[in-house]
Amino acid sequence: MKMIKITHPHHLAKQNVPKSVMALGFFDGVHKGHQKVIQTAKQKAEELNVECAVMTFDPHPSIVLKKNIQQIEYITPLQEKLKFIEDLGIDRLYLVEFTESFSSLQPQQFVDQYIIGLNAIHVVAGFDFTFGRFGKGTMESLPFYSRGAFTHTTVEKLTDGERKISSSLVRNAIKNGDVSYACSLLGRPHQVSGKVIHGEKRGRTIGFPTANIELSESYITPPTGVYAVKISMNGKEYAGICNIGYKPTFHEKRPDKPSIEVHIFDFHEEIYDIDVTVKWFKRIRSEQKFSGVEELIAQIKRDIKEAKDFFQQLAESDKITAEKNF
Numbered sequence: 001m002k003m004i005k006i007t008h009p010h011h012l013a014k015q016n017v018p019k020s021v022m023a024l025g026f027f028d029g030v031h032k033g034h035q036k037v038i039q040t041a042k043q044k045a046e047e048l049n050v051e052c053a054v055m056t057f058d059p060h061p062s063i064v065l066k067k068n069i070q071q072i073e074y075i076t077p078l079q080e081k082l083k084f085i086e087d088l089g090i091d092r093l094y095l096v097e098f099t100e101s102f103s104s105l106q107p108q109q110f111v112d113q114y115i116i117g118l119n120a121i122h123v124v125a126g127f128d129f130t131f132g133r134f135g136k137g138t139m140e141s142l143p144f145y146s147r148g149a150f151t152h153t154t155v156e157k158l159t160d161g162e163r164k165i166s167s168s169l170v171r172n173a174i175k176n177g178d179v180s181y182a183c184s185l186l187g188r189p190h191q192v193s194g195k196v197i198h199g200e201k202r203g204r205t206i207g208f209p210t211a212n213i214e215l216s217e218s219y220i221t222p223p224t225g226v227y228a229v230k231i232s233m234n235g236k237e238y239a240g241i242c243n244i245g246y247k248p249t250f251h252e253k254r255p256d257k258p259s260i261e262v263h264i265f266d267f268h269e270e271i272y273d274i275d276v277t278v279k280w281f282k283r284i285r286s287e288q289k290f291s292g293v294e295e296l297i298a299q300i301k302r303d304i305k306e307a308k309d310f311f312q313q314l315a316e317s318d319k320i321t322a323e324k325n326f
């Protein structure tokens with residue numbers, strides 16, 4: 001995937017840019033709805049025998065448009081977003097810096113400079129995509145602005161029952177701890193990456209060492225509680241159990257921020273400073289204050305059993321699906 005970073009105004013000359021079918025969107029999460037938009041663009045590009053391009057934006061428009069928002073938690077911070085888009089097999093990615101001057105383009109200027117000017121011959125976006133100042137441009141008005149220079153496909157809303165699959169729905173699912181539902185909306189588990197840091201060195205003394213993880217980006221994370229997770233490092237993936245929380249059993253005073261710590265099953269290595277990725281599969285329970293260490297240990301043993309049973313069932317259902325598809 002060739003990446004072209006753009007800060008408004010761009011100086012790319014149309015004749016130097018290959019013709020493309022262009023999918024447009026912010027695409028936080030690259031969820032199933034986004035995947036459908038990008039896959040539709042890919043199919044159309046094959047039909048028309050041109051490149052498949054995606055145009056996306058960074059940072060999130062609310063940072064520029066809403067003055068009081070400094071930082072936003074992403075489902076997929078930029079690097080993850082680009083990776084998941086690349087995994088969909090597209091040729092070219094236009095990454096447009098969402099600045100104040102870019103956001104104040106009129107819809108016609110956006111279409112002239114960023115669609116026609118970048119040699120797109122067909123545009124694909126979701127039914128609720130908007131463009132130009134105040135989001136005034138819509139998919140209904142796109143043919144008017146196109147002046148016959150390109151055609152378009154509007155991808156209808158993808159739903160889960162009554163609910164539109166959207167970045168907000170995924171965010172809410174993660175924020176509510178419903179990581180299994182987030183997984184079904186994303187088509188993969190939600191994941192976060194970071195580094196293993198030193199904790200309070202208590203884990204090993206109670207028989208359950210936990211890798212404490214400092215996140216590398218501003219991710220949306222599930223609420224405090226215990227989760228069945230997979231953790232990957234150095235190209236290998238392991239099952240484990242994660243506690244996100246304040247460890248009230250040991251802390252009278254609540255620490256400033258919750259820790260994210262994973263006990264990895266059947267694992268005995270020292271992994272401080274290693275980069276890891278944690279994938280959230282299932283919420284098991286809320287964090288509790290136990291009356292003593294023994295009670296906590298007994299509960300952790302039950303949590304581990306529950307997580308192991310869950311992964312066993314998952315492996316069995318994956319096996320059945322693989323056999324059906326064979």
Ligand SMILES: Cc1cc2nc3c(=O)[nH]c(=O)nc-3n(C[C@H](O)[C@H](O)[C@H](O)COP(=O)(O)O)c2cc1C
Pocket residue numbers: 199200201202203204208209210211212226241242243246247248249250261262263286287288289290296300303304
């Ligand atoms: C599966 C699991 C569940 C946990 N649940 C709780 C809990 O409900 N309450 C609590 O105070 N601590 C809980 N903990 C956190 C332990 O207190 C913590 O792992 C221990 O204090 C070690 O911390 P350290 O890695 O900083 O040394 C849990 C840890 C694990 C691995």
Ligand SMILES: Nc1ncnc2c1ncn2[C@@H]1O[C@H](COP(=O)(O)OP(=O)(O)O)[C@@H](O)[C@H]1O
Pocket residue numbers: 196197198199200201202203204205208209210211212262263264265266267268269270271272
């Ligand atoms: N099964 C395991 N799961 C997680 N970490 C492990 C495991 N086995 C060994 N470790 C190592 O032990 C460390 C965790 O031990 P712990 O006593 O909880 O220390 P800390 O409080 O610094 O996290 C991890 O960072 C890792 O380097």
